[in-house]
Structure formats: structure tokens, C-alpha cells
Amino acid sequence: MPDALPLCARLPIAIHIEPLLAALARVPADAWQPHFNTGYFSGDWSGVALIAPANAVLELAPGSGEPKPTKVFAGDPAWQAALNQIDAPIRSARLLRLGPGAAIREHADFDLAGPDSDLRIHLPLRSHEAVEFLLEGHLVPMRPGECWFLDLSRPHRVDNPSPHDRIHLVLDCQRSPWLLQAIAAGAPTTPTLGLSRGRRAFAEFQALIAADANLADALLAIEEHKQFIETVVALGQQHGHAFSEEDVQSVMRQSRQRWQQQWMA
Amino acid sequence: MATLIPNALDFHDWLPIRTRLDAEGWRIDWARFGTQPLAEPFFRDSTELALRRPFNQVFRRDTAIDALLDWQQRSPGIAPTAFVFHASRCGSTLIARMLSRLPGYTVLSEPSPLDALLRAHYTTPPIAADQPTLIRAMLSAYGQRRRGTERALVVKLDAWNIFELPLLRQCFPTTPWLFLYRDPLEIVVSQIRQPGMHLVPGLIGATPLAFPQDEVNAMSHPEFVARTIGRMLAAGLEQCRAHGGLAVNYDELPDGVTGRLASFFGLAESDLPIAQDGSRHNAKHPHQVFQSDRDSKHRDASDEIRAAVDQWARGPYAELEALRLARVL
Numbered sequence: 199m200p201d202a203l204p205l206c207a208r209l210p211i212a213i214h215i216e217p218l219l220a221a222l223a224r225v226p227a228d229a230w231q232p233h234f235n236t237g238y239f240s241g242d243w244s245g246v247a248l249i250a251p252a253n254a255v256l257e258l259a260p261g262s263g264e265p266k267p268t269k270v271f272a273g274d275p276a277w278q279a280a281l282n283q284i285d286a287p288i289r290s291a292r293l294l295r296l297g298p299g300a301a302i303r304e305h306a307d308f309d310l311a312g313p314d315s316d317l318r319i320h321l322p323l324r325s326h327e328a329v330e331f332l333l334e335g336h337l338v339p340m341r342p343g344e345c346w347f348l349d350l351s352r353p354h355r356v357d358n359p360s361p362h363d364r365i366h367l368v369l370d371c372q373r374s375p376w377l378l379q380a381i382a383a384g385a386p387t388t389p390t391l392g393l394s395r396g397r398r399a400f401a402e403f404q405a406l407i408a409a410d411a412n413l414a415d416a417l418l419a420i421e422e423h424k425q426f427i428e429t430v431v432a433l434g435q436q437h438g439h440a441f442s443e444e445d446v447q448s449v450m451r452q453s454r455q456r457w458q459q460q461w462m463a
Numbered sequence: 464m465a466t467l468i469p470n471a472l473d474f475h476d477w478l479p480i481r482t483r484l485d486a487e488g489w490r491i492d493w494a495r496f497g498t499q500p501l502a503e504p505f506f507r508d509s510t511e512l513a514l515r516r517p518f519n520q521v522f523r524r525d526t527a528i529d530a531l532l533d534w535q536q537r538s539p540g541i542a543p544t545a546f547v548f549h550a551s552r553c554g555s556t557l558i559a560r561m562l563s564r565l566p567g568y569t570v571l572s573e574p575s576p577l578d579a580l581l582r583a584h585y586t587t588p589p590i591a592a593d594q595p596t597l598i599r600a601m602l603s604a605y606g607q608r609r610r611g612t613e614r615a616l617v618v619k620l621d622a623w624n625i626f627e628l629p630l631l632r633q634c635f636p637t638t639p640w641l642f643l644y645r646d647p648l649e650i651v652v653s654q655i656r657q658p659g660m661h662l663v664p665g666l667i668g669a670t671p672l673a674f675p676q677d678e679v680n681a682m683s684h685p686e687f688v689a690r691t692i693g694r695m696l697a698a699g700l701e702q703c704r705a706h707g708g709l710a711v712n713y714d715e716l717p718d719g720v721t722g723r724l725a726s727f728f729g730l731a732e733s734d735l736p737i738a739q740d741g742s743r744h745n746a747k748h749p750h751q752v753f754q755s756d757r758d759s760k761h762r763d764a765s766d767e768i769r770a771a772v773d774q775w776a777r778g779p780y781a782e783l784e785a786l787r788l789a790r791v792l
Contacts, residue, residue: 404522408522408524426518450521
């Protein structure tokens with residue numbers, strides 16, 4: 199049985215970023231199309247297909263057909279040069295752009311689950327340190343010039359509060375021995391995943407509650423979930439710890455999961 | 464996250480809910496119980512109730528196990544006043560239910576964090592040197608006066624903990640303890656109808672109660688159950704002889720709790736009617752009125768079960784009875 203895939207891994211390959219940025223600059227503005235999954239984001243979330251399944255309903259959507267290069271891809275050899283570094287059948291390649299102030303809500307891509315599913319690879323081209331890619335609540339510190347495998351069948355969300363575009367080249371690859379080996383080889387040197395701003399602020403708030411018996415007593419008395427979460431967020435604001443209801447809900451969800459996991463040995 | 468929390472945490476109305484070993488070492492999960500009494504049949508039910516509070520889903524604590532020692536130093540709890548060991552399906556939950564009604568009593572019913580600590584050395588031998596200190600500190604945490612009225616701490620252990628009695632005895636040499644048992648045919652029939660955790664090979668982890676898997680595979684199911692129950696009765700007998708435990712038969716319940724055992728549990732005259740009231744309902748299913756199912760258990764026993772019980776469990780039962788009657792009569 200093959201080893202389970204990690205949550206994510208930075209592959210031990212260097213991407214030559216300059217030719218890709220130059221190619222990106224040559225992509226016509228009207229090639230960018232809004233992402234098909236309109237229910238899951240706010241702000242500008244759009245993309246350009248470079249390689250798309252022949253039978254995909256929309257160029258940016260998944261499909262099972264033969265992968266076909268698009269005009270944009272064929273018009274610039276820099277894309278093929280980058281993809282040559284990945285020794286796995288590439289089923290789709292897309293440029294995905296999250297505009298300033300845009301956010302993708304938490305979701306899981308179930309088409310990437312299962313032992314034979316495609317593996318999704320991210321090559322960040324443009325980003326900003328304020329951008330937060332959260333995978334199961336952990337901050338994935340992806341930087342331009344790197345190449346990452348991410349298990350996006352698990353819950354993830356992206357937030358771009360910066361004034362800049364965040365653009366990644368996103369590949370869906372069939373599993374190949376090379377790719378699985380690159381993921382395994384990259385795991386030990388993958389940077390530690392961090393906490394989001396909201397979760398860091400929440401951790402500070404938890405320390406405050408641990409030290410303040412009156413606040414803790416007031417919160418202990420609230421039995422109703424919605425009222426509890428609203429009170430916690432408001433108290434956090436009041437004490438200078440900014441986090442969202444979503445942050446509190448994700449802490450509660452993980453806490454329940456951790457407790458239940460002990461029965462699933 | 465842990466580094467943000469100052470050392471001197473107040474655990475006044477918090478209780479350990481889990482002992483576990485992870486990459487950082489032995490750890491304790493804590494939940495805040497407030498003044499919530501441990502009124503449910505088992506400690507794990509009280510824990511689930513506490514964890515339903517939103518507060519515990521967000522603020523429950525996860526500390527290194529040493530936090531127990533620090534907390535004991537700052538706030539020593541009541542030492543255990545009685546231990547209840549048993550052979551399973553013998554009425555120990557009934558005893559716990561009768562006592563937990565009393566405002567002065569904290570009754571811990573099979574707390575898994577204590578079980579995990581009592582058996583930790585089977586899988587992690589280096590912890591043996593620290594076990595007595597940690598066990599005392601854990602019970603000190605359980606013995607905090609959360610409601611202000613507590614004066615007794617009665618701990619009912621898991622059935623398989625009879626093998627860890629010497630360790631617990633080492634921690635609390637003066638705390639009285641009893642071993643509760645009953646006619647093994649009734650235990651075996653009950654365990655065949657609805658197996659407890661210790662009757663599912665491998666489920667509870669390392670324990671001297673377990674037989675090697677290849678031996679289990681060679682046994683019929685009635686033989687496996689009868690030998691497991693026989694092994695517990697034999698251990699109870701041996702420990703009673705070696706460590707001065709009180710042998711108590713299920714047949715003495717519930718009246719014995721407020722009779723022969725009243726002083727063992729430290730019951731006051733005014734406690735007796737309250738405790739007696741707690742015996743009217745089925746201990747594990749409190750909404751049902753208690754009914755003895757002795758006759759149906761005896762009817763259910765096949766010849767094979769009877770033979771297995773006679774061969775593997777009848778002997779230690781008879782010896783326990785002799786030990787008990789020598790003291791009662």
C-alpha cells in the first residue's frame with residue numbers, strides 16, 4: 199500500500215520565474231474569464247486555461263477528456279518549458295487570479311479525493327505576504343518560484359486582503375512515480391505551516407480568557423452556540439483581537455474532531 | 464499556542480478528561496465542569512455533557528502531564544476515601560449511582576484518564592518511576608471541591624484495573640477498597656449477551672487480563688468469556704488476600720451499601736435514605752426501574768456455558784465467598 203499523501207509538500211524543484219512572468223504579461227486582458235464556481239468567492243476570481251480537457255463544459259472547469267493546449271499556451275513557449283519540469287501527465291493547466299480584496303470561501307474539492315485522483319500542483323507567480331492560503335486551518339507559506347503539492351480534497355480557503363493580484367499556475371496531474379517521489383522527497387524540507395492572522399488573534403484571545411476568570415465565567419455560562427460565537431467575536435474585538443465567526447467555528451470543529459478521533463483507532 | 468498560556472493556570476473547576484501520549488510526551492486534556500455534578504452513570508457521559516458546552520469546545524485545555532503535579536501543589540484535593548473494584552456486571556454502577564446522589568460525595572465512575580495512567584507502563588515502561596506521583600496528582604485534581612460541599616471521593620475503577628491494584632495501593636495505602644463480584648454464570652451470560660470492552664480481544668490495549676491471541680483463537684466463545692471472568696475473579700481473590708480488600712457479593716446489594724458498607728463508605732445517618740432512593744432505578748439506564756434478571760440469566764445458560772463457568776470461574780468464586788463469609792458471619 200502506498201504511503202498516504204501529506205496535507206501539502208513543497209517539491210524540491212526550482213521554477214524559473216522570470217520567463218513565466220514575462221509570458222504572463224503577454225496574456226491578453228480579455229483572455230481572463232470569471233471562475234465558473236460563482237458561489238464560493240467574493241471579488242475577482244478569474245482564470246485563463248492553458249491546457250483543458252477536450253470535453254470540459256467550460257475551459258476552466260474539470261473534465262475527463264483528452265487534455266488540449268489552448269491558443270494562449272501554444273502562443274508562448276515559456277509555458278511548455280515550465281511544464282517540462284513536471285514528469286507527469288498534465289490533465290489541466292490554468293492561470294488563476296485572485297484580485298485585490300477577493301476571497302475564496304472554505305470548501306473541499308472532492309474530485310481530488312480518492313486513491314487514484316489527480317494531484318493538484320500550485321506554482322505561485324505573483325503573490326503578497328498578506329495573502330493567506332489556509333488548508334485545514336493551517337497557513338501554507340507558498341512563494342513565487344516554488345512548486346507545491348496541496349491536498350485540496352481537504353477544506354481550504356484563500357484570502358487576498360492586499361492591493362495586488364495573486365496569480366498561480368495551477369496544474370492537475372495524473373499520479374506518476376516521479377511526482378509521488380517528488381512529493382515524498384519534498385516533505386522533509388517543506389516549511390512549517392503557520393496560523394492565519396485570525397487564528398493567531400484567536401490564540402491571543404484564548405490566553406486572555408485563561409488568565410481572566412470573570413471573562414471565562416461569563417463565557418462558560420453561555421450554552422447556545424450562535425450566541426456564544428457572537429459574544430466571543432465581540433469580546434475579541436473589544437480587547438483588540440480581530441478574528442471572525444468562521445475562525446471560531448473552525449476552532450470548534452477541529453476541537454470536536456480531535457476528541458472524536460480517539461474512538462477511531 | 465501553548466507558549467502563550469502562562470504557567471500558573473487555575474484548574475479549580477476543571478477535570479482531566481483524557482491522558483494521552485503524543486510526540487511531545489504525556490499530555491492531559493482538561494474540560495471545565497464548573498459545578499456540574501458527576502451524576503451520570505459513567506464519567507465519560509459526564510465528560511460528553513461538559514464537552515457539549517461551547518466554552519469547552521473553544522477553551523478546553525491541553526497541557527503537559529506535569530501540570531497535574533503543579534496543580535496538586537497549589538491546590539491539594541480530597542484524597543480518595545474508597546476504591547471500588549469489580550468483576551463487571553456486578554452492581555458497581557448501582558453503588559456509584561447511590562453515592563453520587565449525596566452532595567458530599569464525588570463519585571468517579573471508570574474515569575478513562577486514570578485507567579490510561581494506571582496501565583501506561585505496559586506500553587511505555589519508563590513512565591513507571593513517575594506513575595505513583597502522577598496518579599496521586601491526578602486524583603488530587605479529581606478531588607477538588609468544585610461545589611464546596613464535597614467531603615468524600617469514591618473511585619470506581621474499570622473491571623480490568625484489579626491487576627493495577629498494587630500500584631494504586633502504593634499511592635493510597637490507607638484508602639479502603641472493596642472487590643465486588645457475583646455468581647460467574649450470571650456475569651458470563653451477561654457478557655455473552657452484550658460484551659463489555661474487555662471481552663473484545665485487543666480493544667482496551669495492554670492488560671494482564673488479556674490472553675495471547677493464538678490462545679484466544681483456540682477457545683470457543685463461552686470458554687473465552689468464562690476464562691476472562693475467571694481470571695478477574697482470581698485476581699480479585701489474590702489481591703483481597705494480599706492487600707486486605709473487602710470481598711462483596713452482588714447479592715448484598717443494594718441494602719448492603721447502607722448496611723454493612725455504610726461505614727466503609729463513610730455514610731452519615733442522614734445520607735442513608737438519599738442513597739437508598741438511588742437504588743430504585745436501573746443503574747446504567749436510569750429511566751428504567753431496576754429489575755433483577757437473575758432467573759433469565761440462569762435460563763439462558765447452555766450446558767456448554769455452565770461447563771465452562773464450572774471449569775474456569777467457579778473455583779475463585781467459591782474462594783471469594785469463603786473469604787467474605789468468614790468476615791460477615
